[in-house]
Amino acid sequence: MQPQQTFGRGGLNGFLDVDDLVDRIGLDEDEIAWRKEFIGFDEVDERRLSDLQPLVRANAETIADDFYENVLRYEQTRAIVDRSPKDVDALKQTQQAYLVSLAAGEYDREFFENRARIGKLHELLDMPLKQYIGQYGVYYDLILSRLNERIQQRVIDAIEEWVDDRDAEVEDGSLERLAGALGIGGGTESDEDGLEESFEATVRRTIDDGMMDVLSLLRIINLDMQIATDTYVDSYAQRLEDSIERRKRLAREVEDDVQGPIAELHDSSEVVARRAEAISDHTESQAAGITRAAGELNDMSAAVEEVASVADEVREESDRTERLAASGVDAADDALDELEAIEAATDRVADAADSLADRTDEIDDVVDRLDDLAERTSVLAANAKIESSRSDGNGSETMSVIANEVRSFARQTKADLAEIETAVEAVREDAAATVETTEETVARVDAGTDRVRETVDSLEAIHDSARETASGMEDVATAADQQARGVEVTAETLEDLSQSADTVASAAESVAAASQQQTASLREVRESVARLTDDEPTDDPPVYERLG
Incomplete structure (x- = not known):
C-alpha cells in the first residue's frame, strides 16, 4: 500500500496486518527466545530496564523534542515527516510512548509485535533503512547522555554512602577518611595502588552496575533494530517476490508474444x-x-x-x-x-x-x-x-x-x-x-x-x-x-x-x-x-x- 493512500484515513495502522507480518518474518515465541539468548538478554536486563523507566519518563519529552529537532534539520528526513498522516506534535507523543515502552519491563510476544508494527509503519512511509537504523544513533546520544549523568550521580551517591558507613566505624574526619581511601596522606589501610580496597570496590561496583544498565538498554535496542530490519527485509522480499512473479508473468507473456514474431523474423532473416x-x-x-x-x-x-x-x-x-x-x-x-x-x-x-x-x-x-x-x-x-x-x-x-x-x-x-x-x-x-x-x-x-x-x-x-x-x-x-x-x-x-x-x-x-x-x-x-x-x-x- 502506498503511503499517499493513507492521508486523511486516520493513520497507517488500518493498512497493516500485524499477525500476518509476524508470521511472515517467523516471529514466534521460540524465535523471540532464541534472539534473546543469542545476545544475552535475560530477566536481569528486564529488571534493569524496568528500573530505568522513571529516568526515561522524566526525559521522554526532552528526548522527543531533541530527536525531532535533529530529524527536521535534514531535507531527506523532513520529507518522511511530511508524508506521515500525523503532525509533528502527534509524532512527538508517539516517540515519547516508544521511549517509555523500551523500559516497560515486559518483553513478550506483544512487545515484539509492536516493534514489528512500528518498523513496518516507517517502511510504509518509504523511510530508507539507513535513516531508520541511523535514528538509533540519535537515541544513543540522547539516552546515553542521561544514563551517563545517572551513573555519575550513582557513583557520587555510592562514595557518599561509603563515607557515611566509614564515619560510623572510625572517629577520623570525613575529609581525612576520604583522603586515606584515595591513598592520600599515607593511611595504613590503603592498598598498593594507593586506594582503599573497599572504596575502590564500591566505585567499581557502582560503575559496573551503571554499565550493565547501558548494556541492557543496548540489548533491547538491538532486539528492536532486528525486528525493524526484519520488517524492511520482509518488505524487500515481498517486493522481490512480486517483481520475480511479475518478471515471470511478463516473461511468459513476452515469450508468448515474441515467440511467433521471432520465429517469423528468424525465417524472414534467413530469406533476407x-x-x-x-x-x-x-x-x-x-x-x-x-x-x-x-x-x-x-x-x-x-x-x-x-x-x-x-x-x-x-x-x-x-x-x-x-x-x-x-x-x-x-x-x-x-x-x-x-x-x-x-x-x-x-x-x-x-x-x-x-x-x-x-x-x-x-x-x-x-x-x-x-x-x-x-x-x-x-x-x-x-x-x-x-x-x-x-x-x-x-x-x-x-x-x-x-x-x-x-x-x-x-x-x-x-x-x-x-x-x-x-x-x-x-x-x-x-x-x-x-x-x-x-x-x-x-x-x-x-x-x-x-x-x-x-x-x-x-x-x-x-x-x-x-x-x-x-x-x-x-x-x-x-x-x-x-x-x-x-x-x-x-x-x-x-x-x-x-x-x-x-x-x-x-x-x-x-x-x-x-x-x-x-x-x-x-x-x-x-x-x-x-x-x-x-x-x-x-x-x-x-x-x-x-x-x-
Whole structure:
C-alpha cells in the first residue's frame, strides 16, 4: 500500500496486518527466545530496564523534542515527516510512548509485535533503512547522555554512602577518611595502588552496575533494530517476490508474444540472407554487364561519330540530289513540251496519211479510167488493124501504122498503168503502214507523255523528298552529334554505375553477413526468452554465501 493512500484515513495502522507480518518474518515465541539468548538478554536486563523507566519518563519529552529537532534539520528526513498522516506534535507523543515502552519491563510476544508494527509503519512511509537504523544513533546520544549523568550521580551517591558507613566505624574526619581511601596522606589501610580496597570496590561496583544498565538498554535496542530490519527485509522480499512473479508473468507473456514474431523474423532473416546473397550475385553480374555495356557504348560512341560524319556526307549528297532532281524536273518539263510537239506533228502526219489515202483512192479512180481507156485503145487498135487489112494502098498502111502505134500505146499504157497500180498499191500499203505506225507512234507518244508526266510527278516528289531528306539529314546530323555526346555521358554514367554496382555488391555481401548474424542473434534471443520462464534451480550460491 502506498503511503499517499493513507492521508486523511486516520493513520497507517488500518493498512497493516500485524499477525500476518509476524508470521511472515517467523516471529514466534521460540524465535523471540532464541534472539534473546543469542545476545544475552535475560530477566536481569528486564529488571534493569524496568528500573530505568522513571529516568526515561522524566526525559521522554526532552528526548522527543531533541530527536525531532535533529530529524527536521535534514531535507531527506523532513520529507518522511511530511508524508506521515500525523503532525509533528502527534509524532512527538508517539516517540515519547516508544521511549517509555523500551523500559516497560515486559518483553513478550506483544512487545515484539509492536516493534514489528512500528518498523513496518516507517517502511510504509518509504523511510530508507539507513535513516531508520541511523535514528538509533540519535537515541544513543540522547539516552546515553542521561544514563551517563545517572551513573555519575550513582557513583557520587555510592562514595557518599561509603563515607557515611566509614564515619560510623572510625572517629577520623570525613575529609581525612576520604583522603586515606584515595591513598592520600599515607593511611595504613590503603592498598598498593594507593586506594582503599573497599572504596575502590564500591566505585567499581557502582560503575559496573551503571554499565550493565547501558548494556541492557543496548540489548533491547538491538532486539528492536532486528525486528525493524526484519520488517524492511520482509518488505524487500515481498517486493522481490512480486517483481520475480511479475518478471515471470511478463516473461511468459513476452515469450508468448515474441515467440511467433521471432520465429517469423528468424525465417524472414534467413530469406533476407538468401536474397541478399542472390542480390550480391546479381549485382556482380550487373556490374560485369555494365562494364561490358560501357565498352559497347564506347564502340557505339565511335560508331555514332562515324554516323554523324556519314550523315554530313549524306546531307551534302542529298543537297546534290535535290539540285539534280530540280534539273530533272526542268528537263522532264522540256521533254514533255517536246513530246507534246511530237504528238502535234504526229497528228499532222496522221492527217497527211489520211489525205494521201484519199488521193490514192483518187489515183485508183484515174487508173481505172486509164485502164478502161487502154482497153478501149487496144480495141481501137485491133479494129484499126482489121480495117487496115481490109483496105489497100497508102490508107491501109497508115491505118496499120496507127493501129500499131495505138496498140503499142495501149500496151505501154497498160504496162504503165500496171506499174502505177503497183506503185499505188505500194503507196497504199506504205500509207497504211504509215498510218499504222503513226497510230502506234501516237499511242506510244501518249504513253510516253503519261510516263513523262509520271516521271515529272516522281521527280517533283523526289525533289520534295530530297528537300525533306536534306532537312531531315540536318536534324539527323544534329541528333547524331547530340547522341554522340549522350553516349559519352552514358558511358561515363555506366562507369559510375559499375563502380556503384561494385559498392552495392560489397554492401550486399555485408548485408548478407549481417543478416546471417541477425539470424543467429535471433536464435539466441528466442532461446534466452525461453529461459526467462525456466523455473529450474540454478547453481548460484545462496545470498548469505555470496555476501560472505
